[in-house]
Amino acid sequence: MDPADFPDHPAPLVELGRLLFHDPILSGNRNIACATCHAADHGGGDGLSLGIGEGGAGTGPDRTAEGIEKRIPRNAPGLWNLGHRDVSVLFHDGRLEASDIFGNGFSSPAEEWLPGGLDSILAAQALFPMTARFEMAGSPTSGEVGGAVNDRIDAAWPILAARVSAVPDYFAMIRDAFPEVRGEAEVTAVHLANALAAFMTVQFESHDSPFDRHLRGEPGVLAPEAAEGMALFYGRAGCAACHSGTLLSDQGFHALGLPAFGPGRTRTFDPIPRDVGRMAESDRAEDAYRFRTPMLRNVALTAPYGHNGAFPTLEGIVRHHLDPAASLARWQPEDAALPPAPRIAAVDFAIRQDAREMARQAAALDIAPAPMTDAEVDALVAFLHALTGETARALPLAAPETVPSGLPPG
Template sequence: MAETPAADDFLPFDPAQARIGQLLFYDKILSGNRNISCGTCHHHDLGGTDRLSLGIGEGGAGIGPDRTAGEGDDRIRKRIPRNAPALWNLGHKDIRVLFHDGRLEVSELYGNGFDSPAEEWLPQGLNSILAAQALFPMTAQFEMAGNPRENEIAGAVHDRIDAAWPILAKRVRTIPEYGEMFVAAFPGVDSADEVTIVEIANAIAAFIGAEWQSFDSPYDAFVTAGTPLPADAERGRLLFFGRAGCAECHSGPLFTDHQFHAMGLPAFGPGRTRRFDPTPRDVGRMGATDDLEDAYKFRTPSLRNVALTAPYGHNGAYPDLPGIIAHMADPRAARARWQREMARLPRADWLAASDFVIASDRFEMARQAAAVPADAVPLSSNDIAAIEAFLRALTGASALSTPMGRPDSVPSGLPVD
């Protein structure tokens, strides 16, 4: 049986810094064209995600299923290649690796505390892996930075990944309200002109780490106080920890082993391509390690509040819990049954021809199929329904009423999604 977290299991964060982070999280000032924020794709109203299979980043408008892909010269050039990950419990002390492919890890490899895409150029002084993570969407062309020659942020990133962060920091600290808040909340910052991207990232980390804590679900009450689960959820619990084998990977207090597994989700979208590889595929963990043994493996997600964070899988292939449960039980059979209509992709006619083009590459499909586990667990429709009921019992009682929520306005004066 998985344990249940306690307050002491989470990194401590300063409330005043978290308040700054709340504002920055929803402030489009951190994007190249000032038109998208962290909250656009990780919105409070949507359980901290965007409820899309593959998101619409820089150039889009609106949030969630209603987000549009833009028009004319401002329309998006590419879908975000992976599903927006949930934010729940990322401040837990067990979290030492982030992103679907684990390309950010706690490590002293580069002398700055992390093994990351920024290598030795990641700045010193970040307070957690959450802070390090916050820096990368700002530098991603299709997420927040924008296209080359479009703005100074995109141009700086083109020179070197760390060249954009000082420009963003100046944008923030020259707004008087932000400058005053940083001086008040951060020891060692005596004037606004001392605010760097490190303080900005640390503030965002404080917000995410404090805001999205959740361990007050019916399951937690079952573990800590013996409060019985509903009958269907109890049956699902027994299956989850027993015959269905879910707990082999979804273990521990966060229901994840923090490891990487190839589960053969159907491939679609632009892929997370590498510069030397033009094929629109996503090789998962191998993209970070260059180890063939890691091909098509992705990080085991936490299942806490999973009922709030559909669609499911690294690319959001399944729109509901029964679909992803059935896939995990028998990946090969589910992969064969999957239909394109199951993907939640906002309309973008100019991308339609490439959305599913990878499926026509028979060699790539064969490689992916070879990585899919052959073992299957026979589950009836009643079994799947029971496991779904158990997963819904992992939803925190306070999950929809987080401490701070979405701000009505931000110091930059830009609109809040």
């Protein structure tokens, strides 16, 4: 992996994206920004097992949940290297893929209503949190955006584009980044999404870890324990069967048998609090409980781990991969980072009382036990730490102190 794997973006576009990323103007009720759940301090995530979107307050692990209707059903993933040219599928369940099935370049929840002109899959991804009720849009009765999304998924994007273009400083920046735009009415959500993607690409590009330097032939950059861990990773531990290639991900879907909790990503006809993963998008029974293989650079910065953030440490998720049954027996609800939410607390672990559902999830397992000593587990964890970029804790673009909307930046 090197800079040639990433598209170039002009500075005005990146700067527009930087401000939008931190501006609550893109949320239905102007109370949450992209950066609220994807913070630089937490490796592009939020440090929580399940995110707190609309109705929450604060940021990161200190974000409060008293006013929310529902926890976000899945862990907020880090954003490292999502601008890489080879990324072809996003979200834990892969509901966004590069595809021509709908004539707009992507298979997505918006189907044929996803607008054309998006520069990348990352730009397409940027549009969907804005339409998610419990993430940024708000409820149908809470405001214009939430109501529009309730009518049809694409109905909110013109509202948000008009909202942004009505801010004089934003419109001037849009004109600078997109010279073809002449009037406010010509600004679309595609312009906003392409700017957000440009910022995320530049901000979260990372390939200067000891592992990357080792691949480039620099001698002695891996500590002995990390080198031992790399040999296990690509050998007896079997990690590279899924965490493969340049991205350290096969971009496929696998069932890991993680501890179940949270509201689940429920479907209209399947309202119990479970998460069937890829099956919800593919409608294939064989995809049940399978989730996308995450990329691993800077993984040490993005705790907690798993599609639902079940494990607070790298050691925990490594040990789960090596022996899922023993890991499930050890896991306790207290391991989940879930800020108190009394109104919805009864839902948090309700699924664990459903013996049949727990049996179905336990039976859908794509990983086999791989016995390792404690020292070997430590070596694997050391290797995962060697995937941390030397500049990952000093991102190139600082969060703005103010944003053009005048709202408190996220």
